[in-house]
Each structure stands twice: as structure tokens, then as C-alpha cells.
Amino acid sequence: MSDQSTISKRGQEASNTMLRIDMEIYGKALENIFHKETNPDGALILNMAENNLSWYLLKEKIETLTRDNEIPDWVSNYTMSTGAPIFREAVAEFLSRFLTKSPINPDHLACSAGATPVIEVSAWILGDEGDVVVFPAPSYPVYTPDIGNKGRLERYDLITHDDLEDIHSEPLLDIEHLEKAKSDIEGQGKQFKMLVLTNPDNPTGGMYTLEKLLKITDWCLENEVHLVVNEIYGLSLIDTNHPAIKGDYKKDIDFVSFAQIMQDRQSDYLHLWYSISKDIGSSGFRVGLAYSFNEQFLKAYANLNAPHMISNYTQWVFQMVLSDHDFMENYIQKNQEALTESYAVVVKSLKAVGITYVPSRGSLFAWIDLGDFLSAPTQEAETELWLDIYHKTNVLITPAHGFGNSKRGQYRLVYTAISKGDLDVAMRKLGEYFRGLNKLKSDTD
Ligand SMILES: Cc1ncc(COP(=O)(O)O)c(C=O)c1O
Incomplete structure (x- = not known):
């Protein structure tokens, strides 16, 4: 901390405390988002807990309500x-x-x-x-x-x-x-x-x-x-x-x-x-x-x-x-269907490459174990693998930094922030990457 600071001690502490480990890289990824035709090497963002699958329904509803009703x-x-x-x-x-x-x-x-x-x-x-x-x-x-x-x-x-x-x-x-x-x-x-x-x-x-x-x-x-x-x-x-x-x-x-x-x-x-x-x-x-x-x-x-x-x-x-309530009932049902379809895409890909995951009953996440691919059972190795995945595949997931779990090598993947079509691409890229690591492992075993 600089002696020159004009702000409080707690303000200085806050200026040096990252909200999340993936925030900076996420900001950069947002400037280079994947598009299958115009930016096929762009970032596929699977780290932020967002659900964009049903926005089209809500957007139309809000547009109609705000047009038809006086404030x-x-x-x-x-x-x-x-x-x-x-x-x-x-x-x-x-x-x-x-x-x-x-x-x-x-x-x-x-x-x-x-x-x-x-x-x-x-x-x-x-x-x-x-x-x-x-x-x-x-x-x-x-x-x-x-x-x-x-x-x-x-x-x-x-x-x-x-x-x-x-x-x-x-x-x-x-x-x-x-x-x-x-x-x-x-x-x-x-x-x-x-x-x-x-x-x-x-x-x-x-x-x-x-x-x-x-x-x-x-x-x-x-x-x-x-x-x-x-x-x-x-x-x-x-x-x-x-x-x-x-x-x-x-x-x-x-x-x-x-x-x-x-x-x-x-x-x-x-x-x-x-x-x-x-x-x-x-x-x-x-x-x-x-x-x-x-x-x-x-x-x-x-x-x-x-x-x-x-x-x-x-x-x-x-x-x-x-x-x-009619709108909400339909929204919730369609959203759960879309959620399940996207989750099934993730499960199919993980199974194909033998990655262990927790079968999800709800939320926007798959929690997966990539411990076998770590160079060492450490936080540094976990971060290193996370960055390697991103740099080689353009798929951004979240390392278990700050989640409090005991064993290293567990990662979170959000499957609802991008369309099912883009998720297919992301999972294909991840699949190729993991197959490569599996091969490397069996060659050295
Ligand atoms: C468990 C949990 N609580 C709270 C939040 C924050 O939600 P909000 O955007 O409503 O502040 C999140 C967002 O990821 C979450 O996963």
C-alpha cells in the first residue's frame, strides 16, 4: 500500500482485494465474444452465473407492458x-x-x-x-x-x-x-x-x-x-x-x-x-x-x-x-425445459471424455472434477489448468478459488449464459482438449 494514499485504510484494502479471481479475464472475454460466423475464435463465456436462455420471452413481455401501460x-x-x-x-x-x-x-x-x-x-x-x-x-x-x-x-x-x-x-x-x-x-x-x-x-x-x-x-x-x-x-x-x-x-x-x-x-x-x-x-x-x-x-x-x-x-x-401468472407459468416451464436441454448437452460431452461431475438437480452449473489433469494438487496448478483451458479453447470456466472445498482440481461451468448452439461448440472444444490430455496421460503412464 502506498503511503501517498488519500483514502482510508479500508478503502486501500478494498482497492487491493479482487471480487473474484476470474473478473479481469471475464472483462477481456466480453470484448471478444464468440460468434459462429463473425468471430469463431472468440470467447465462449461459461463462468458468469447468468441465464440468458429465456430472455427472449421476458424481453417481449417487458416491451409490451411498458408500451401499453402509462407509468x-x-x-x-x-x-x-x-x-x-x-x-x-x-x-x-x-x-x-x-x-x-x-x-x-x-x-x-x-x-x-x-x-x-x-x-x-x-x-x-x-x-x-x-x-x-x-x-x-x-x-x-x-x-x-x-x-x-x-x-x-x-x-x-x-x-x-x-x-x-x-x-x-x-x-x-x-x-x-x-x-x-x-x-x-x-x-x-x-x-x-x-x-x-x-x-x-x-x-x-x-x-x-x-x-x-x-x-x-x-x-x-x-x-x-x-x-x-x-x-x-x-x-x-x-x-x-x-x-x-x-x-x-x-x-x-x-x-x-x-x-x-x-x-x-x-x-x-x-x-x-x-x-x-x-x-x-x-x-x-x-x-x-x-x-x-x-x-x-x-x-x-x-x-x-x-x-x-x-x-x-x-x-x-x-x-x-x-x-x-399465466405468463410466469409458461416462462418457468419453458425455462426449465431449456435449462434441462442445455444441461444434457454438457452431460453428454462430459460422459464422452470420462469427466466426473455431480448430477445436478437445479441451478445453472455443472461441478466437474479435472483433478487428474493437474500437474500438482495445488491452487497454483488449478489456476494454471484453468488458464490453459481458456487459452487453448477460448472457453472460460471458473476455478474453485474461494469455494472452500478441500480437494484441488474442481471447476464450475455455467451452461445457461450462451445459446445451446454455442454451448455445443464450447463442449466440443473442451472435449477435444480433454481428449488431448487423456492421451498425453495414457502415453506417459
Ligand atoms: C448463491 C448466490 N447468491 C447470490 C448471488 C448474487 O445474486 P444477485 O445478482 O441477485 O445479487 C448469486 C449470483 O451468482 C448466487 O449464486
Whole structure:
């Protein structure tokens, strides 16, 4: 750090802390995007958790609504910091019909500009500086700055397995893991304040059974730990009966929203996070929410959320979109079909070259094991392979940097940011690359 700096120490620290390891390379890739005719050597971007498969449906809907409806006057003014009442009502009806299948009270919703501020504000309210938030590993790396930057809470990656095959069927998290985390954390003189589950999971696509969620809830209530379930991928479900992938699933697991358990328990320790960024392919609109029965949490949220409010224009547009339940039903169904088709493309290619993956039940990801191709079991070798893949194939995936998993060589691949046609090209390029490495390996063995 320079002595000449005019900014605060924390500002200097922030200026030197990358949000994600793949951000810089992603920025460059965006300037050189693949196009099958005009830029066949361009970048195929499979690292950013975006879903563009159904944007054509949403785009047409928004264009029609904004053309046919006059902008109401409230749009140009301030509104409640946690969301305009008319918007929260539309969100509550949408959620209860499509995601939670249980009643959602709009007075218990607090909306912010995306899940990112929802996580940041929630962590700030639920924990004090130095308190610990537990995430079963591997888990979304950006949780770390979200809980840490402002709230100064610490992340604990709870290891439940080393090999990716171990979570083939479902996440392994159980009471013994929670007990171990608690004793580790308390042994360091700290407090296990929150447990965060992502369901379906980023990056594994795993899904928790209702029985497991209930067991974990009971443990959290007994131990006075706040349990938050992030259902940001709750409607991005894979059709596990699709003939191309059916054989991967030995057990049926239905998605059950945590809101049902919250409704039943009515506890101050249980909370839900959601955002339309992924399920409705709208990351650029910035709409997220927390749902809680904890009145004090909601009051604090309202007092803290002013910097994170969703623009009223966006609230107006999405209040209309989300209220059209026929449109949303069709959107969700078409989106899940498209998601499954693209996922099947990935699975077929991975199987053809013998790459191990976690069979996904939802989310936008394939979580794959390239450990056999590492020159050494280290973070450096993992980064080296990731860059080599990108430089030789133009396909940009994400290394497990900051995901908290124990074994090196695991990578995340997003299959929804590009069209199925372009995904075919990306997987063909990756397939050729892996075949080359397989050959090199068998020649040297
Ligand atoms: C688990 C999880 N939470 C939160 C976010 C951030 O979402 P948003 O764009 O709504 O801020 C993401 C985005 O990748 C995510 O995967």
C-alpha cells in the first residue's frame, strides 16, 4: 500500500482485494465474444452465473407492458425502503404460487437491489463483527465479501467430503458436521452465528431433502443459530426424468421451499433469501429479497436498506410481470425445459471424455472434477489448468478459488449464459482438449 494514499485504510484494502479471481479475464472475454460466423475464435463465456436462455420471452413481455401501460406517478418518488407496497404484494403472490407453495406475507418481505445487498444487510443485522457464518463447502465464493466487507463477519467452510463422487446423490451435511463446526468455532473463542444453505446449490446443483432440512432446522433452533436458506435457484430446476440424464439419479428429491418450514415454526431464527437474477434471467434489473418472521430483523432492515433500494421503475415493471401468472407459468416451464436441454448437452460431452461431475438437480452449473489433469494438487496448478483451458479453447470456466472445498482440481461451468448452439461448440472444444490430455496421460503412464 502506498503511503501517498488519500483514502482510508479500508478503502486501500478494498482497492487491493479482487471480487473474484476470474473478473479481469471475464472483462477481456466480453470484448471478444464468440460468434459462429463473425468471430469463431472468440470467447465462449461459461463462468458468469447468468441465464440468458429465456430472455427472449421476458424481453417481449417487458416491451409490451411498458408500451401499453402509462407509468404511474409513484414511480418518480421515494417509497418504502424495503419495497413499494404494491410491488411487495405482487412478489408475495408470485412467490407463494410458484416458489414456496405456502403463503407469503408481504409485510415480512424486505426487498433490495439483488441478492448481494440482501446477504450483506442480513449478515450485518444477524451477526456482530467477528461472528462466524458457516457454509457447507463448496459454496459461492462471493458470500465472503458479502458477509465480510461491511458486517465484518467471518466465513467458515464446512467440509463434508473430499471427492466429488461423494455428493453424487445429495449434499452430505448432517448434524455431526454442524457439531464439529460449532466446537471448532467456539474453540477459537468465536460464535457460530449463522448457517447458510443454498438450495439448489451453487456450485454443485445438489438439493436438500425435506427430512434433512427439518433436521438441520431443529439443530439450529436448539443451538440458537440463525438458519438462512438462499433459494435463488429455486425455480431453475432440472427435469431429472429427461431420457438423456435420467440414469444419473438413483433417488428422487423434490424441491421443497424453506418457507414451508418457516411457516410451521414461526421462529426468529429462520430466514429465506431470494432474487430474480437467475430464475427469471434478470441479473441486470437488480431485484432480491429477504423473508423473515423476525420483526426486529425487519425493522433493522428497513432502517439500513436505503442505499440498496430497487428503483421504482424496476419495481413497477416487475410488479406487472410477476402479477401475470399465466405468463410466469409458461416462462418457468419453458425455462426449465431449456435449462434441462442445455444441461444434457454438457452431460453428454462430459460422459464422452470420462469427466466426473455431480448430477445436478437445479441451478445453472455443472461441478466437474479435472483433478487428474493437474500437474500438482495445488491452487497454483488449478489456476494454471484453468488458464490453459481458456487459452487453448477460448472457453472460460471458473476455478474453485474461494469455494472452500478441500480437494484441488474442481471447476464450475455455467451452461445457461450462451445459446445451446454455442454451448455445443464450447463442449466440443473442451472435449477435444480433454481428449488431448487423456492421451498425453495414457502415453506417459
Ligand atoms: C448463491 C448466490 N447468491 C447470490 C448471488 C448474487 O445474486 P444477485 O445478482 O441477485 O445479487 C448469486 C449470483 O451468482 C448466487 O449464486
